[in-house]
Amino acid sequence: MAPVIPASNLVAMAATLCVCFFFPALLWFLLGRGRPGFSRAVLAGTAGFVVPQLLLRLPLLQLISGQGWYLRTLGAGAVVQTERGGPEGRGDLLQIDADE
Numbered sequence: 001m002a003p004v005i006p007a008s009n010l011v012a013m014a015a016t017l018c019v020c021f022f023f024p025a026l027l028w029f030l031l032g033r034g035r036p037g038f039s040r041a042v043l044a045g046t047a048g049f050v051v052p053q054l055l056l057r058l059p060l061l062q063l064i065s066g067q068g069w070y071l072r073t074l075g076a077g078a079v080v081q082t083e084r085g086g087p088e089g090r091g092d093l094l095q096i097d098a099d100e
Contacts, residue, residue, distance in 0.1 A: 028042050
């Protein structure tokens with residue numbers, strides 16, 4: 001059976017989507033009316049963010065994602081709480097070594 005996503009997570013995702021995409025578009029529309037050059041400035045700022053992300057960051061992440069040292073650093077120092085109760089009934093903390 002597929003895992004069920006809690007409703008609170010879906011609400012949080014919808015709120016994040018609104019804050020990231022719809023709210024800026026609404027501000028652009030409301031603040032940019034009647035101001036010459038406003039849309040050009042917004043589009044230049046958007047391009048100034050999106051283009052380096054696509055041309056630099058994503059290819060660099062793909063390049064290093066297959067490197068062994070990068071994969072080891074991702075798992076280094078991970079702490080997992082076990083299901084069994086500890087001394088006071090809390091879960092024990094288990095340190096995971098990156099070499100395992």
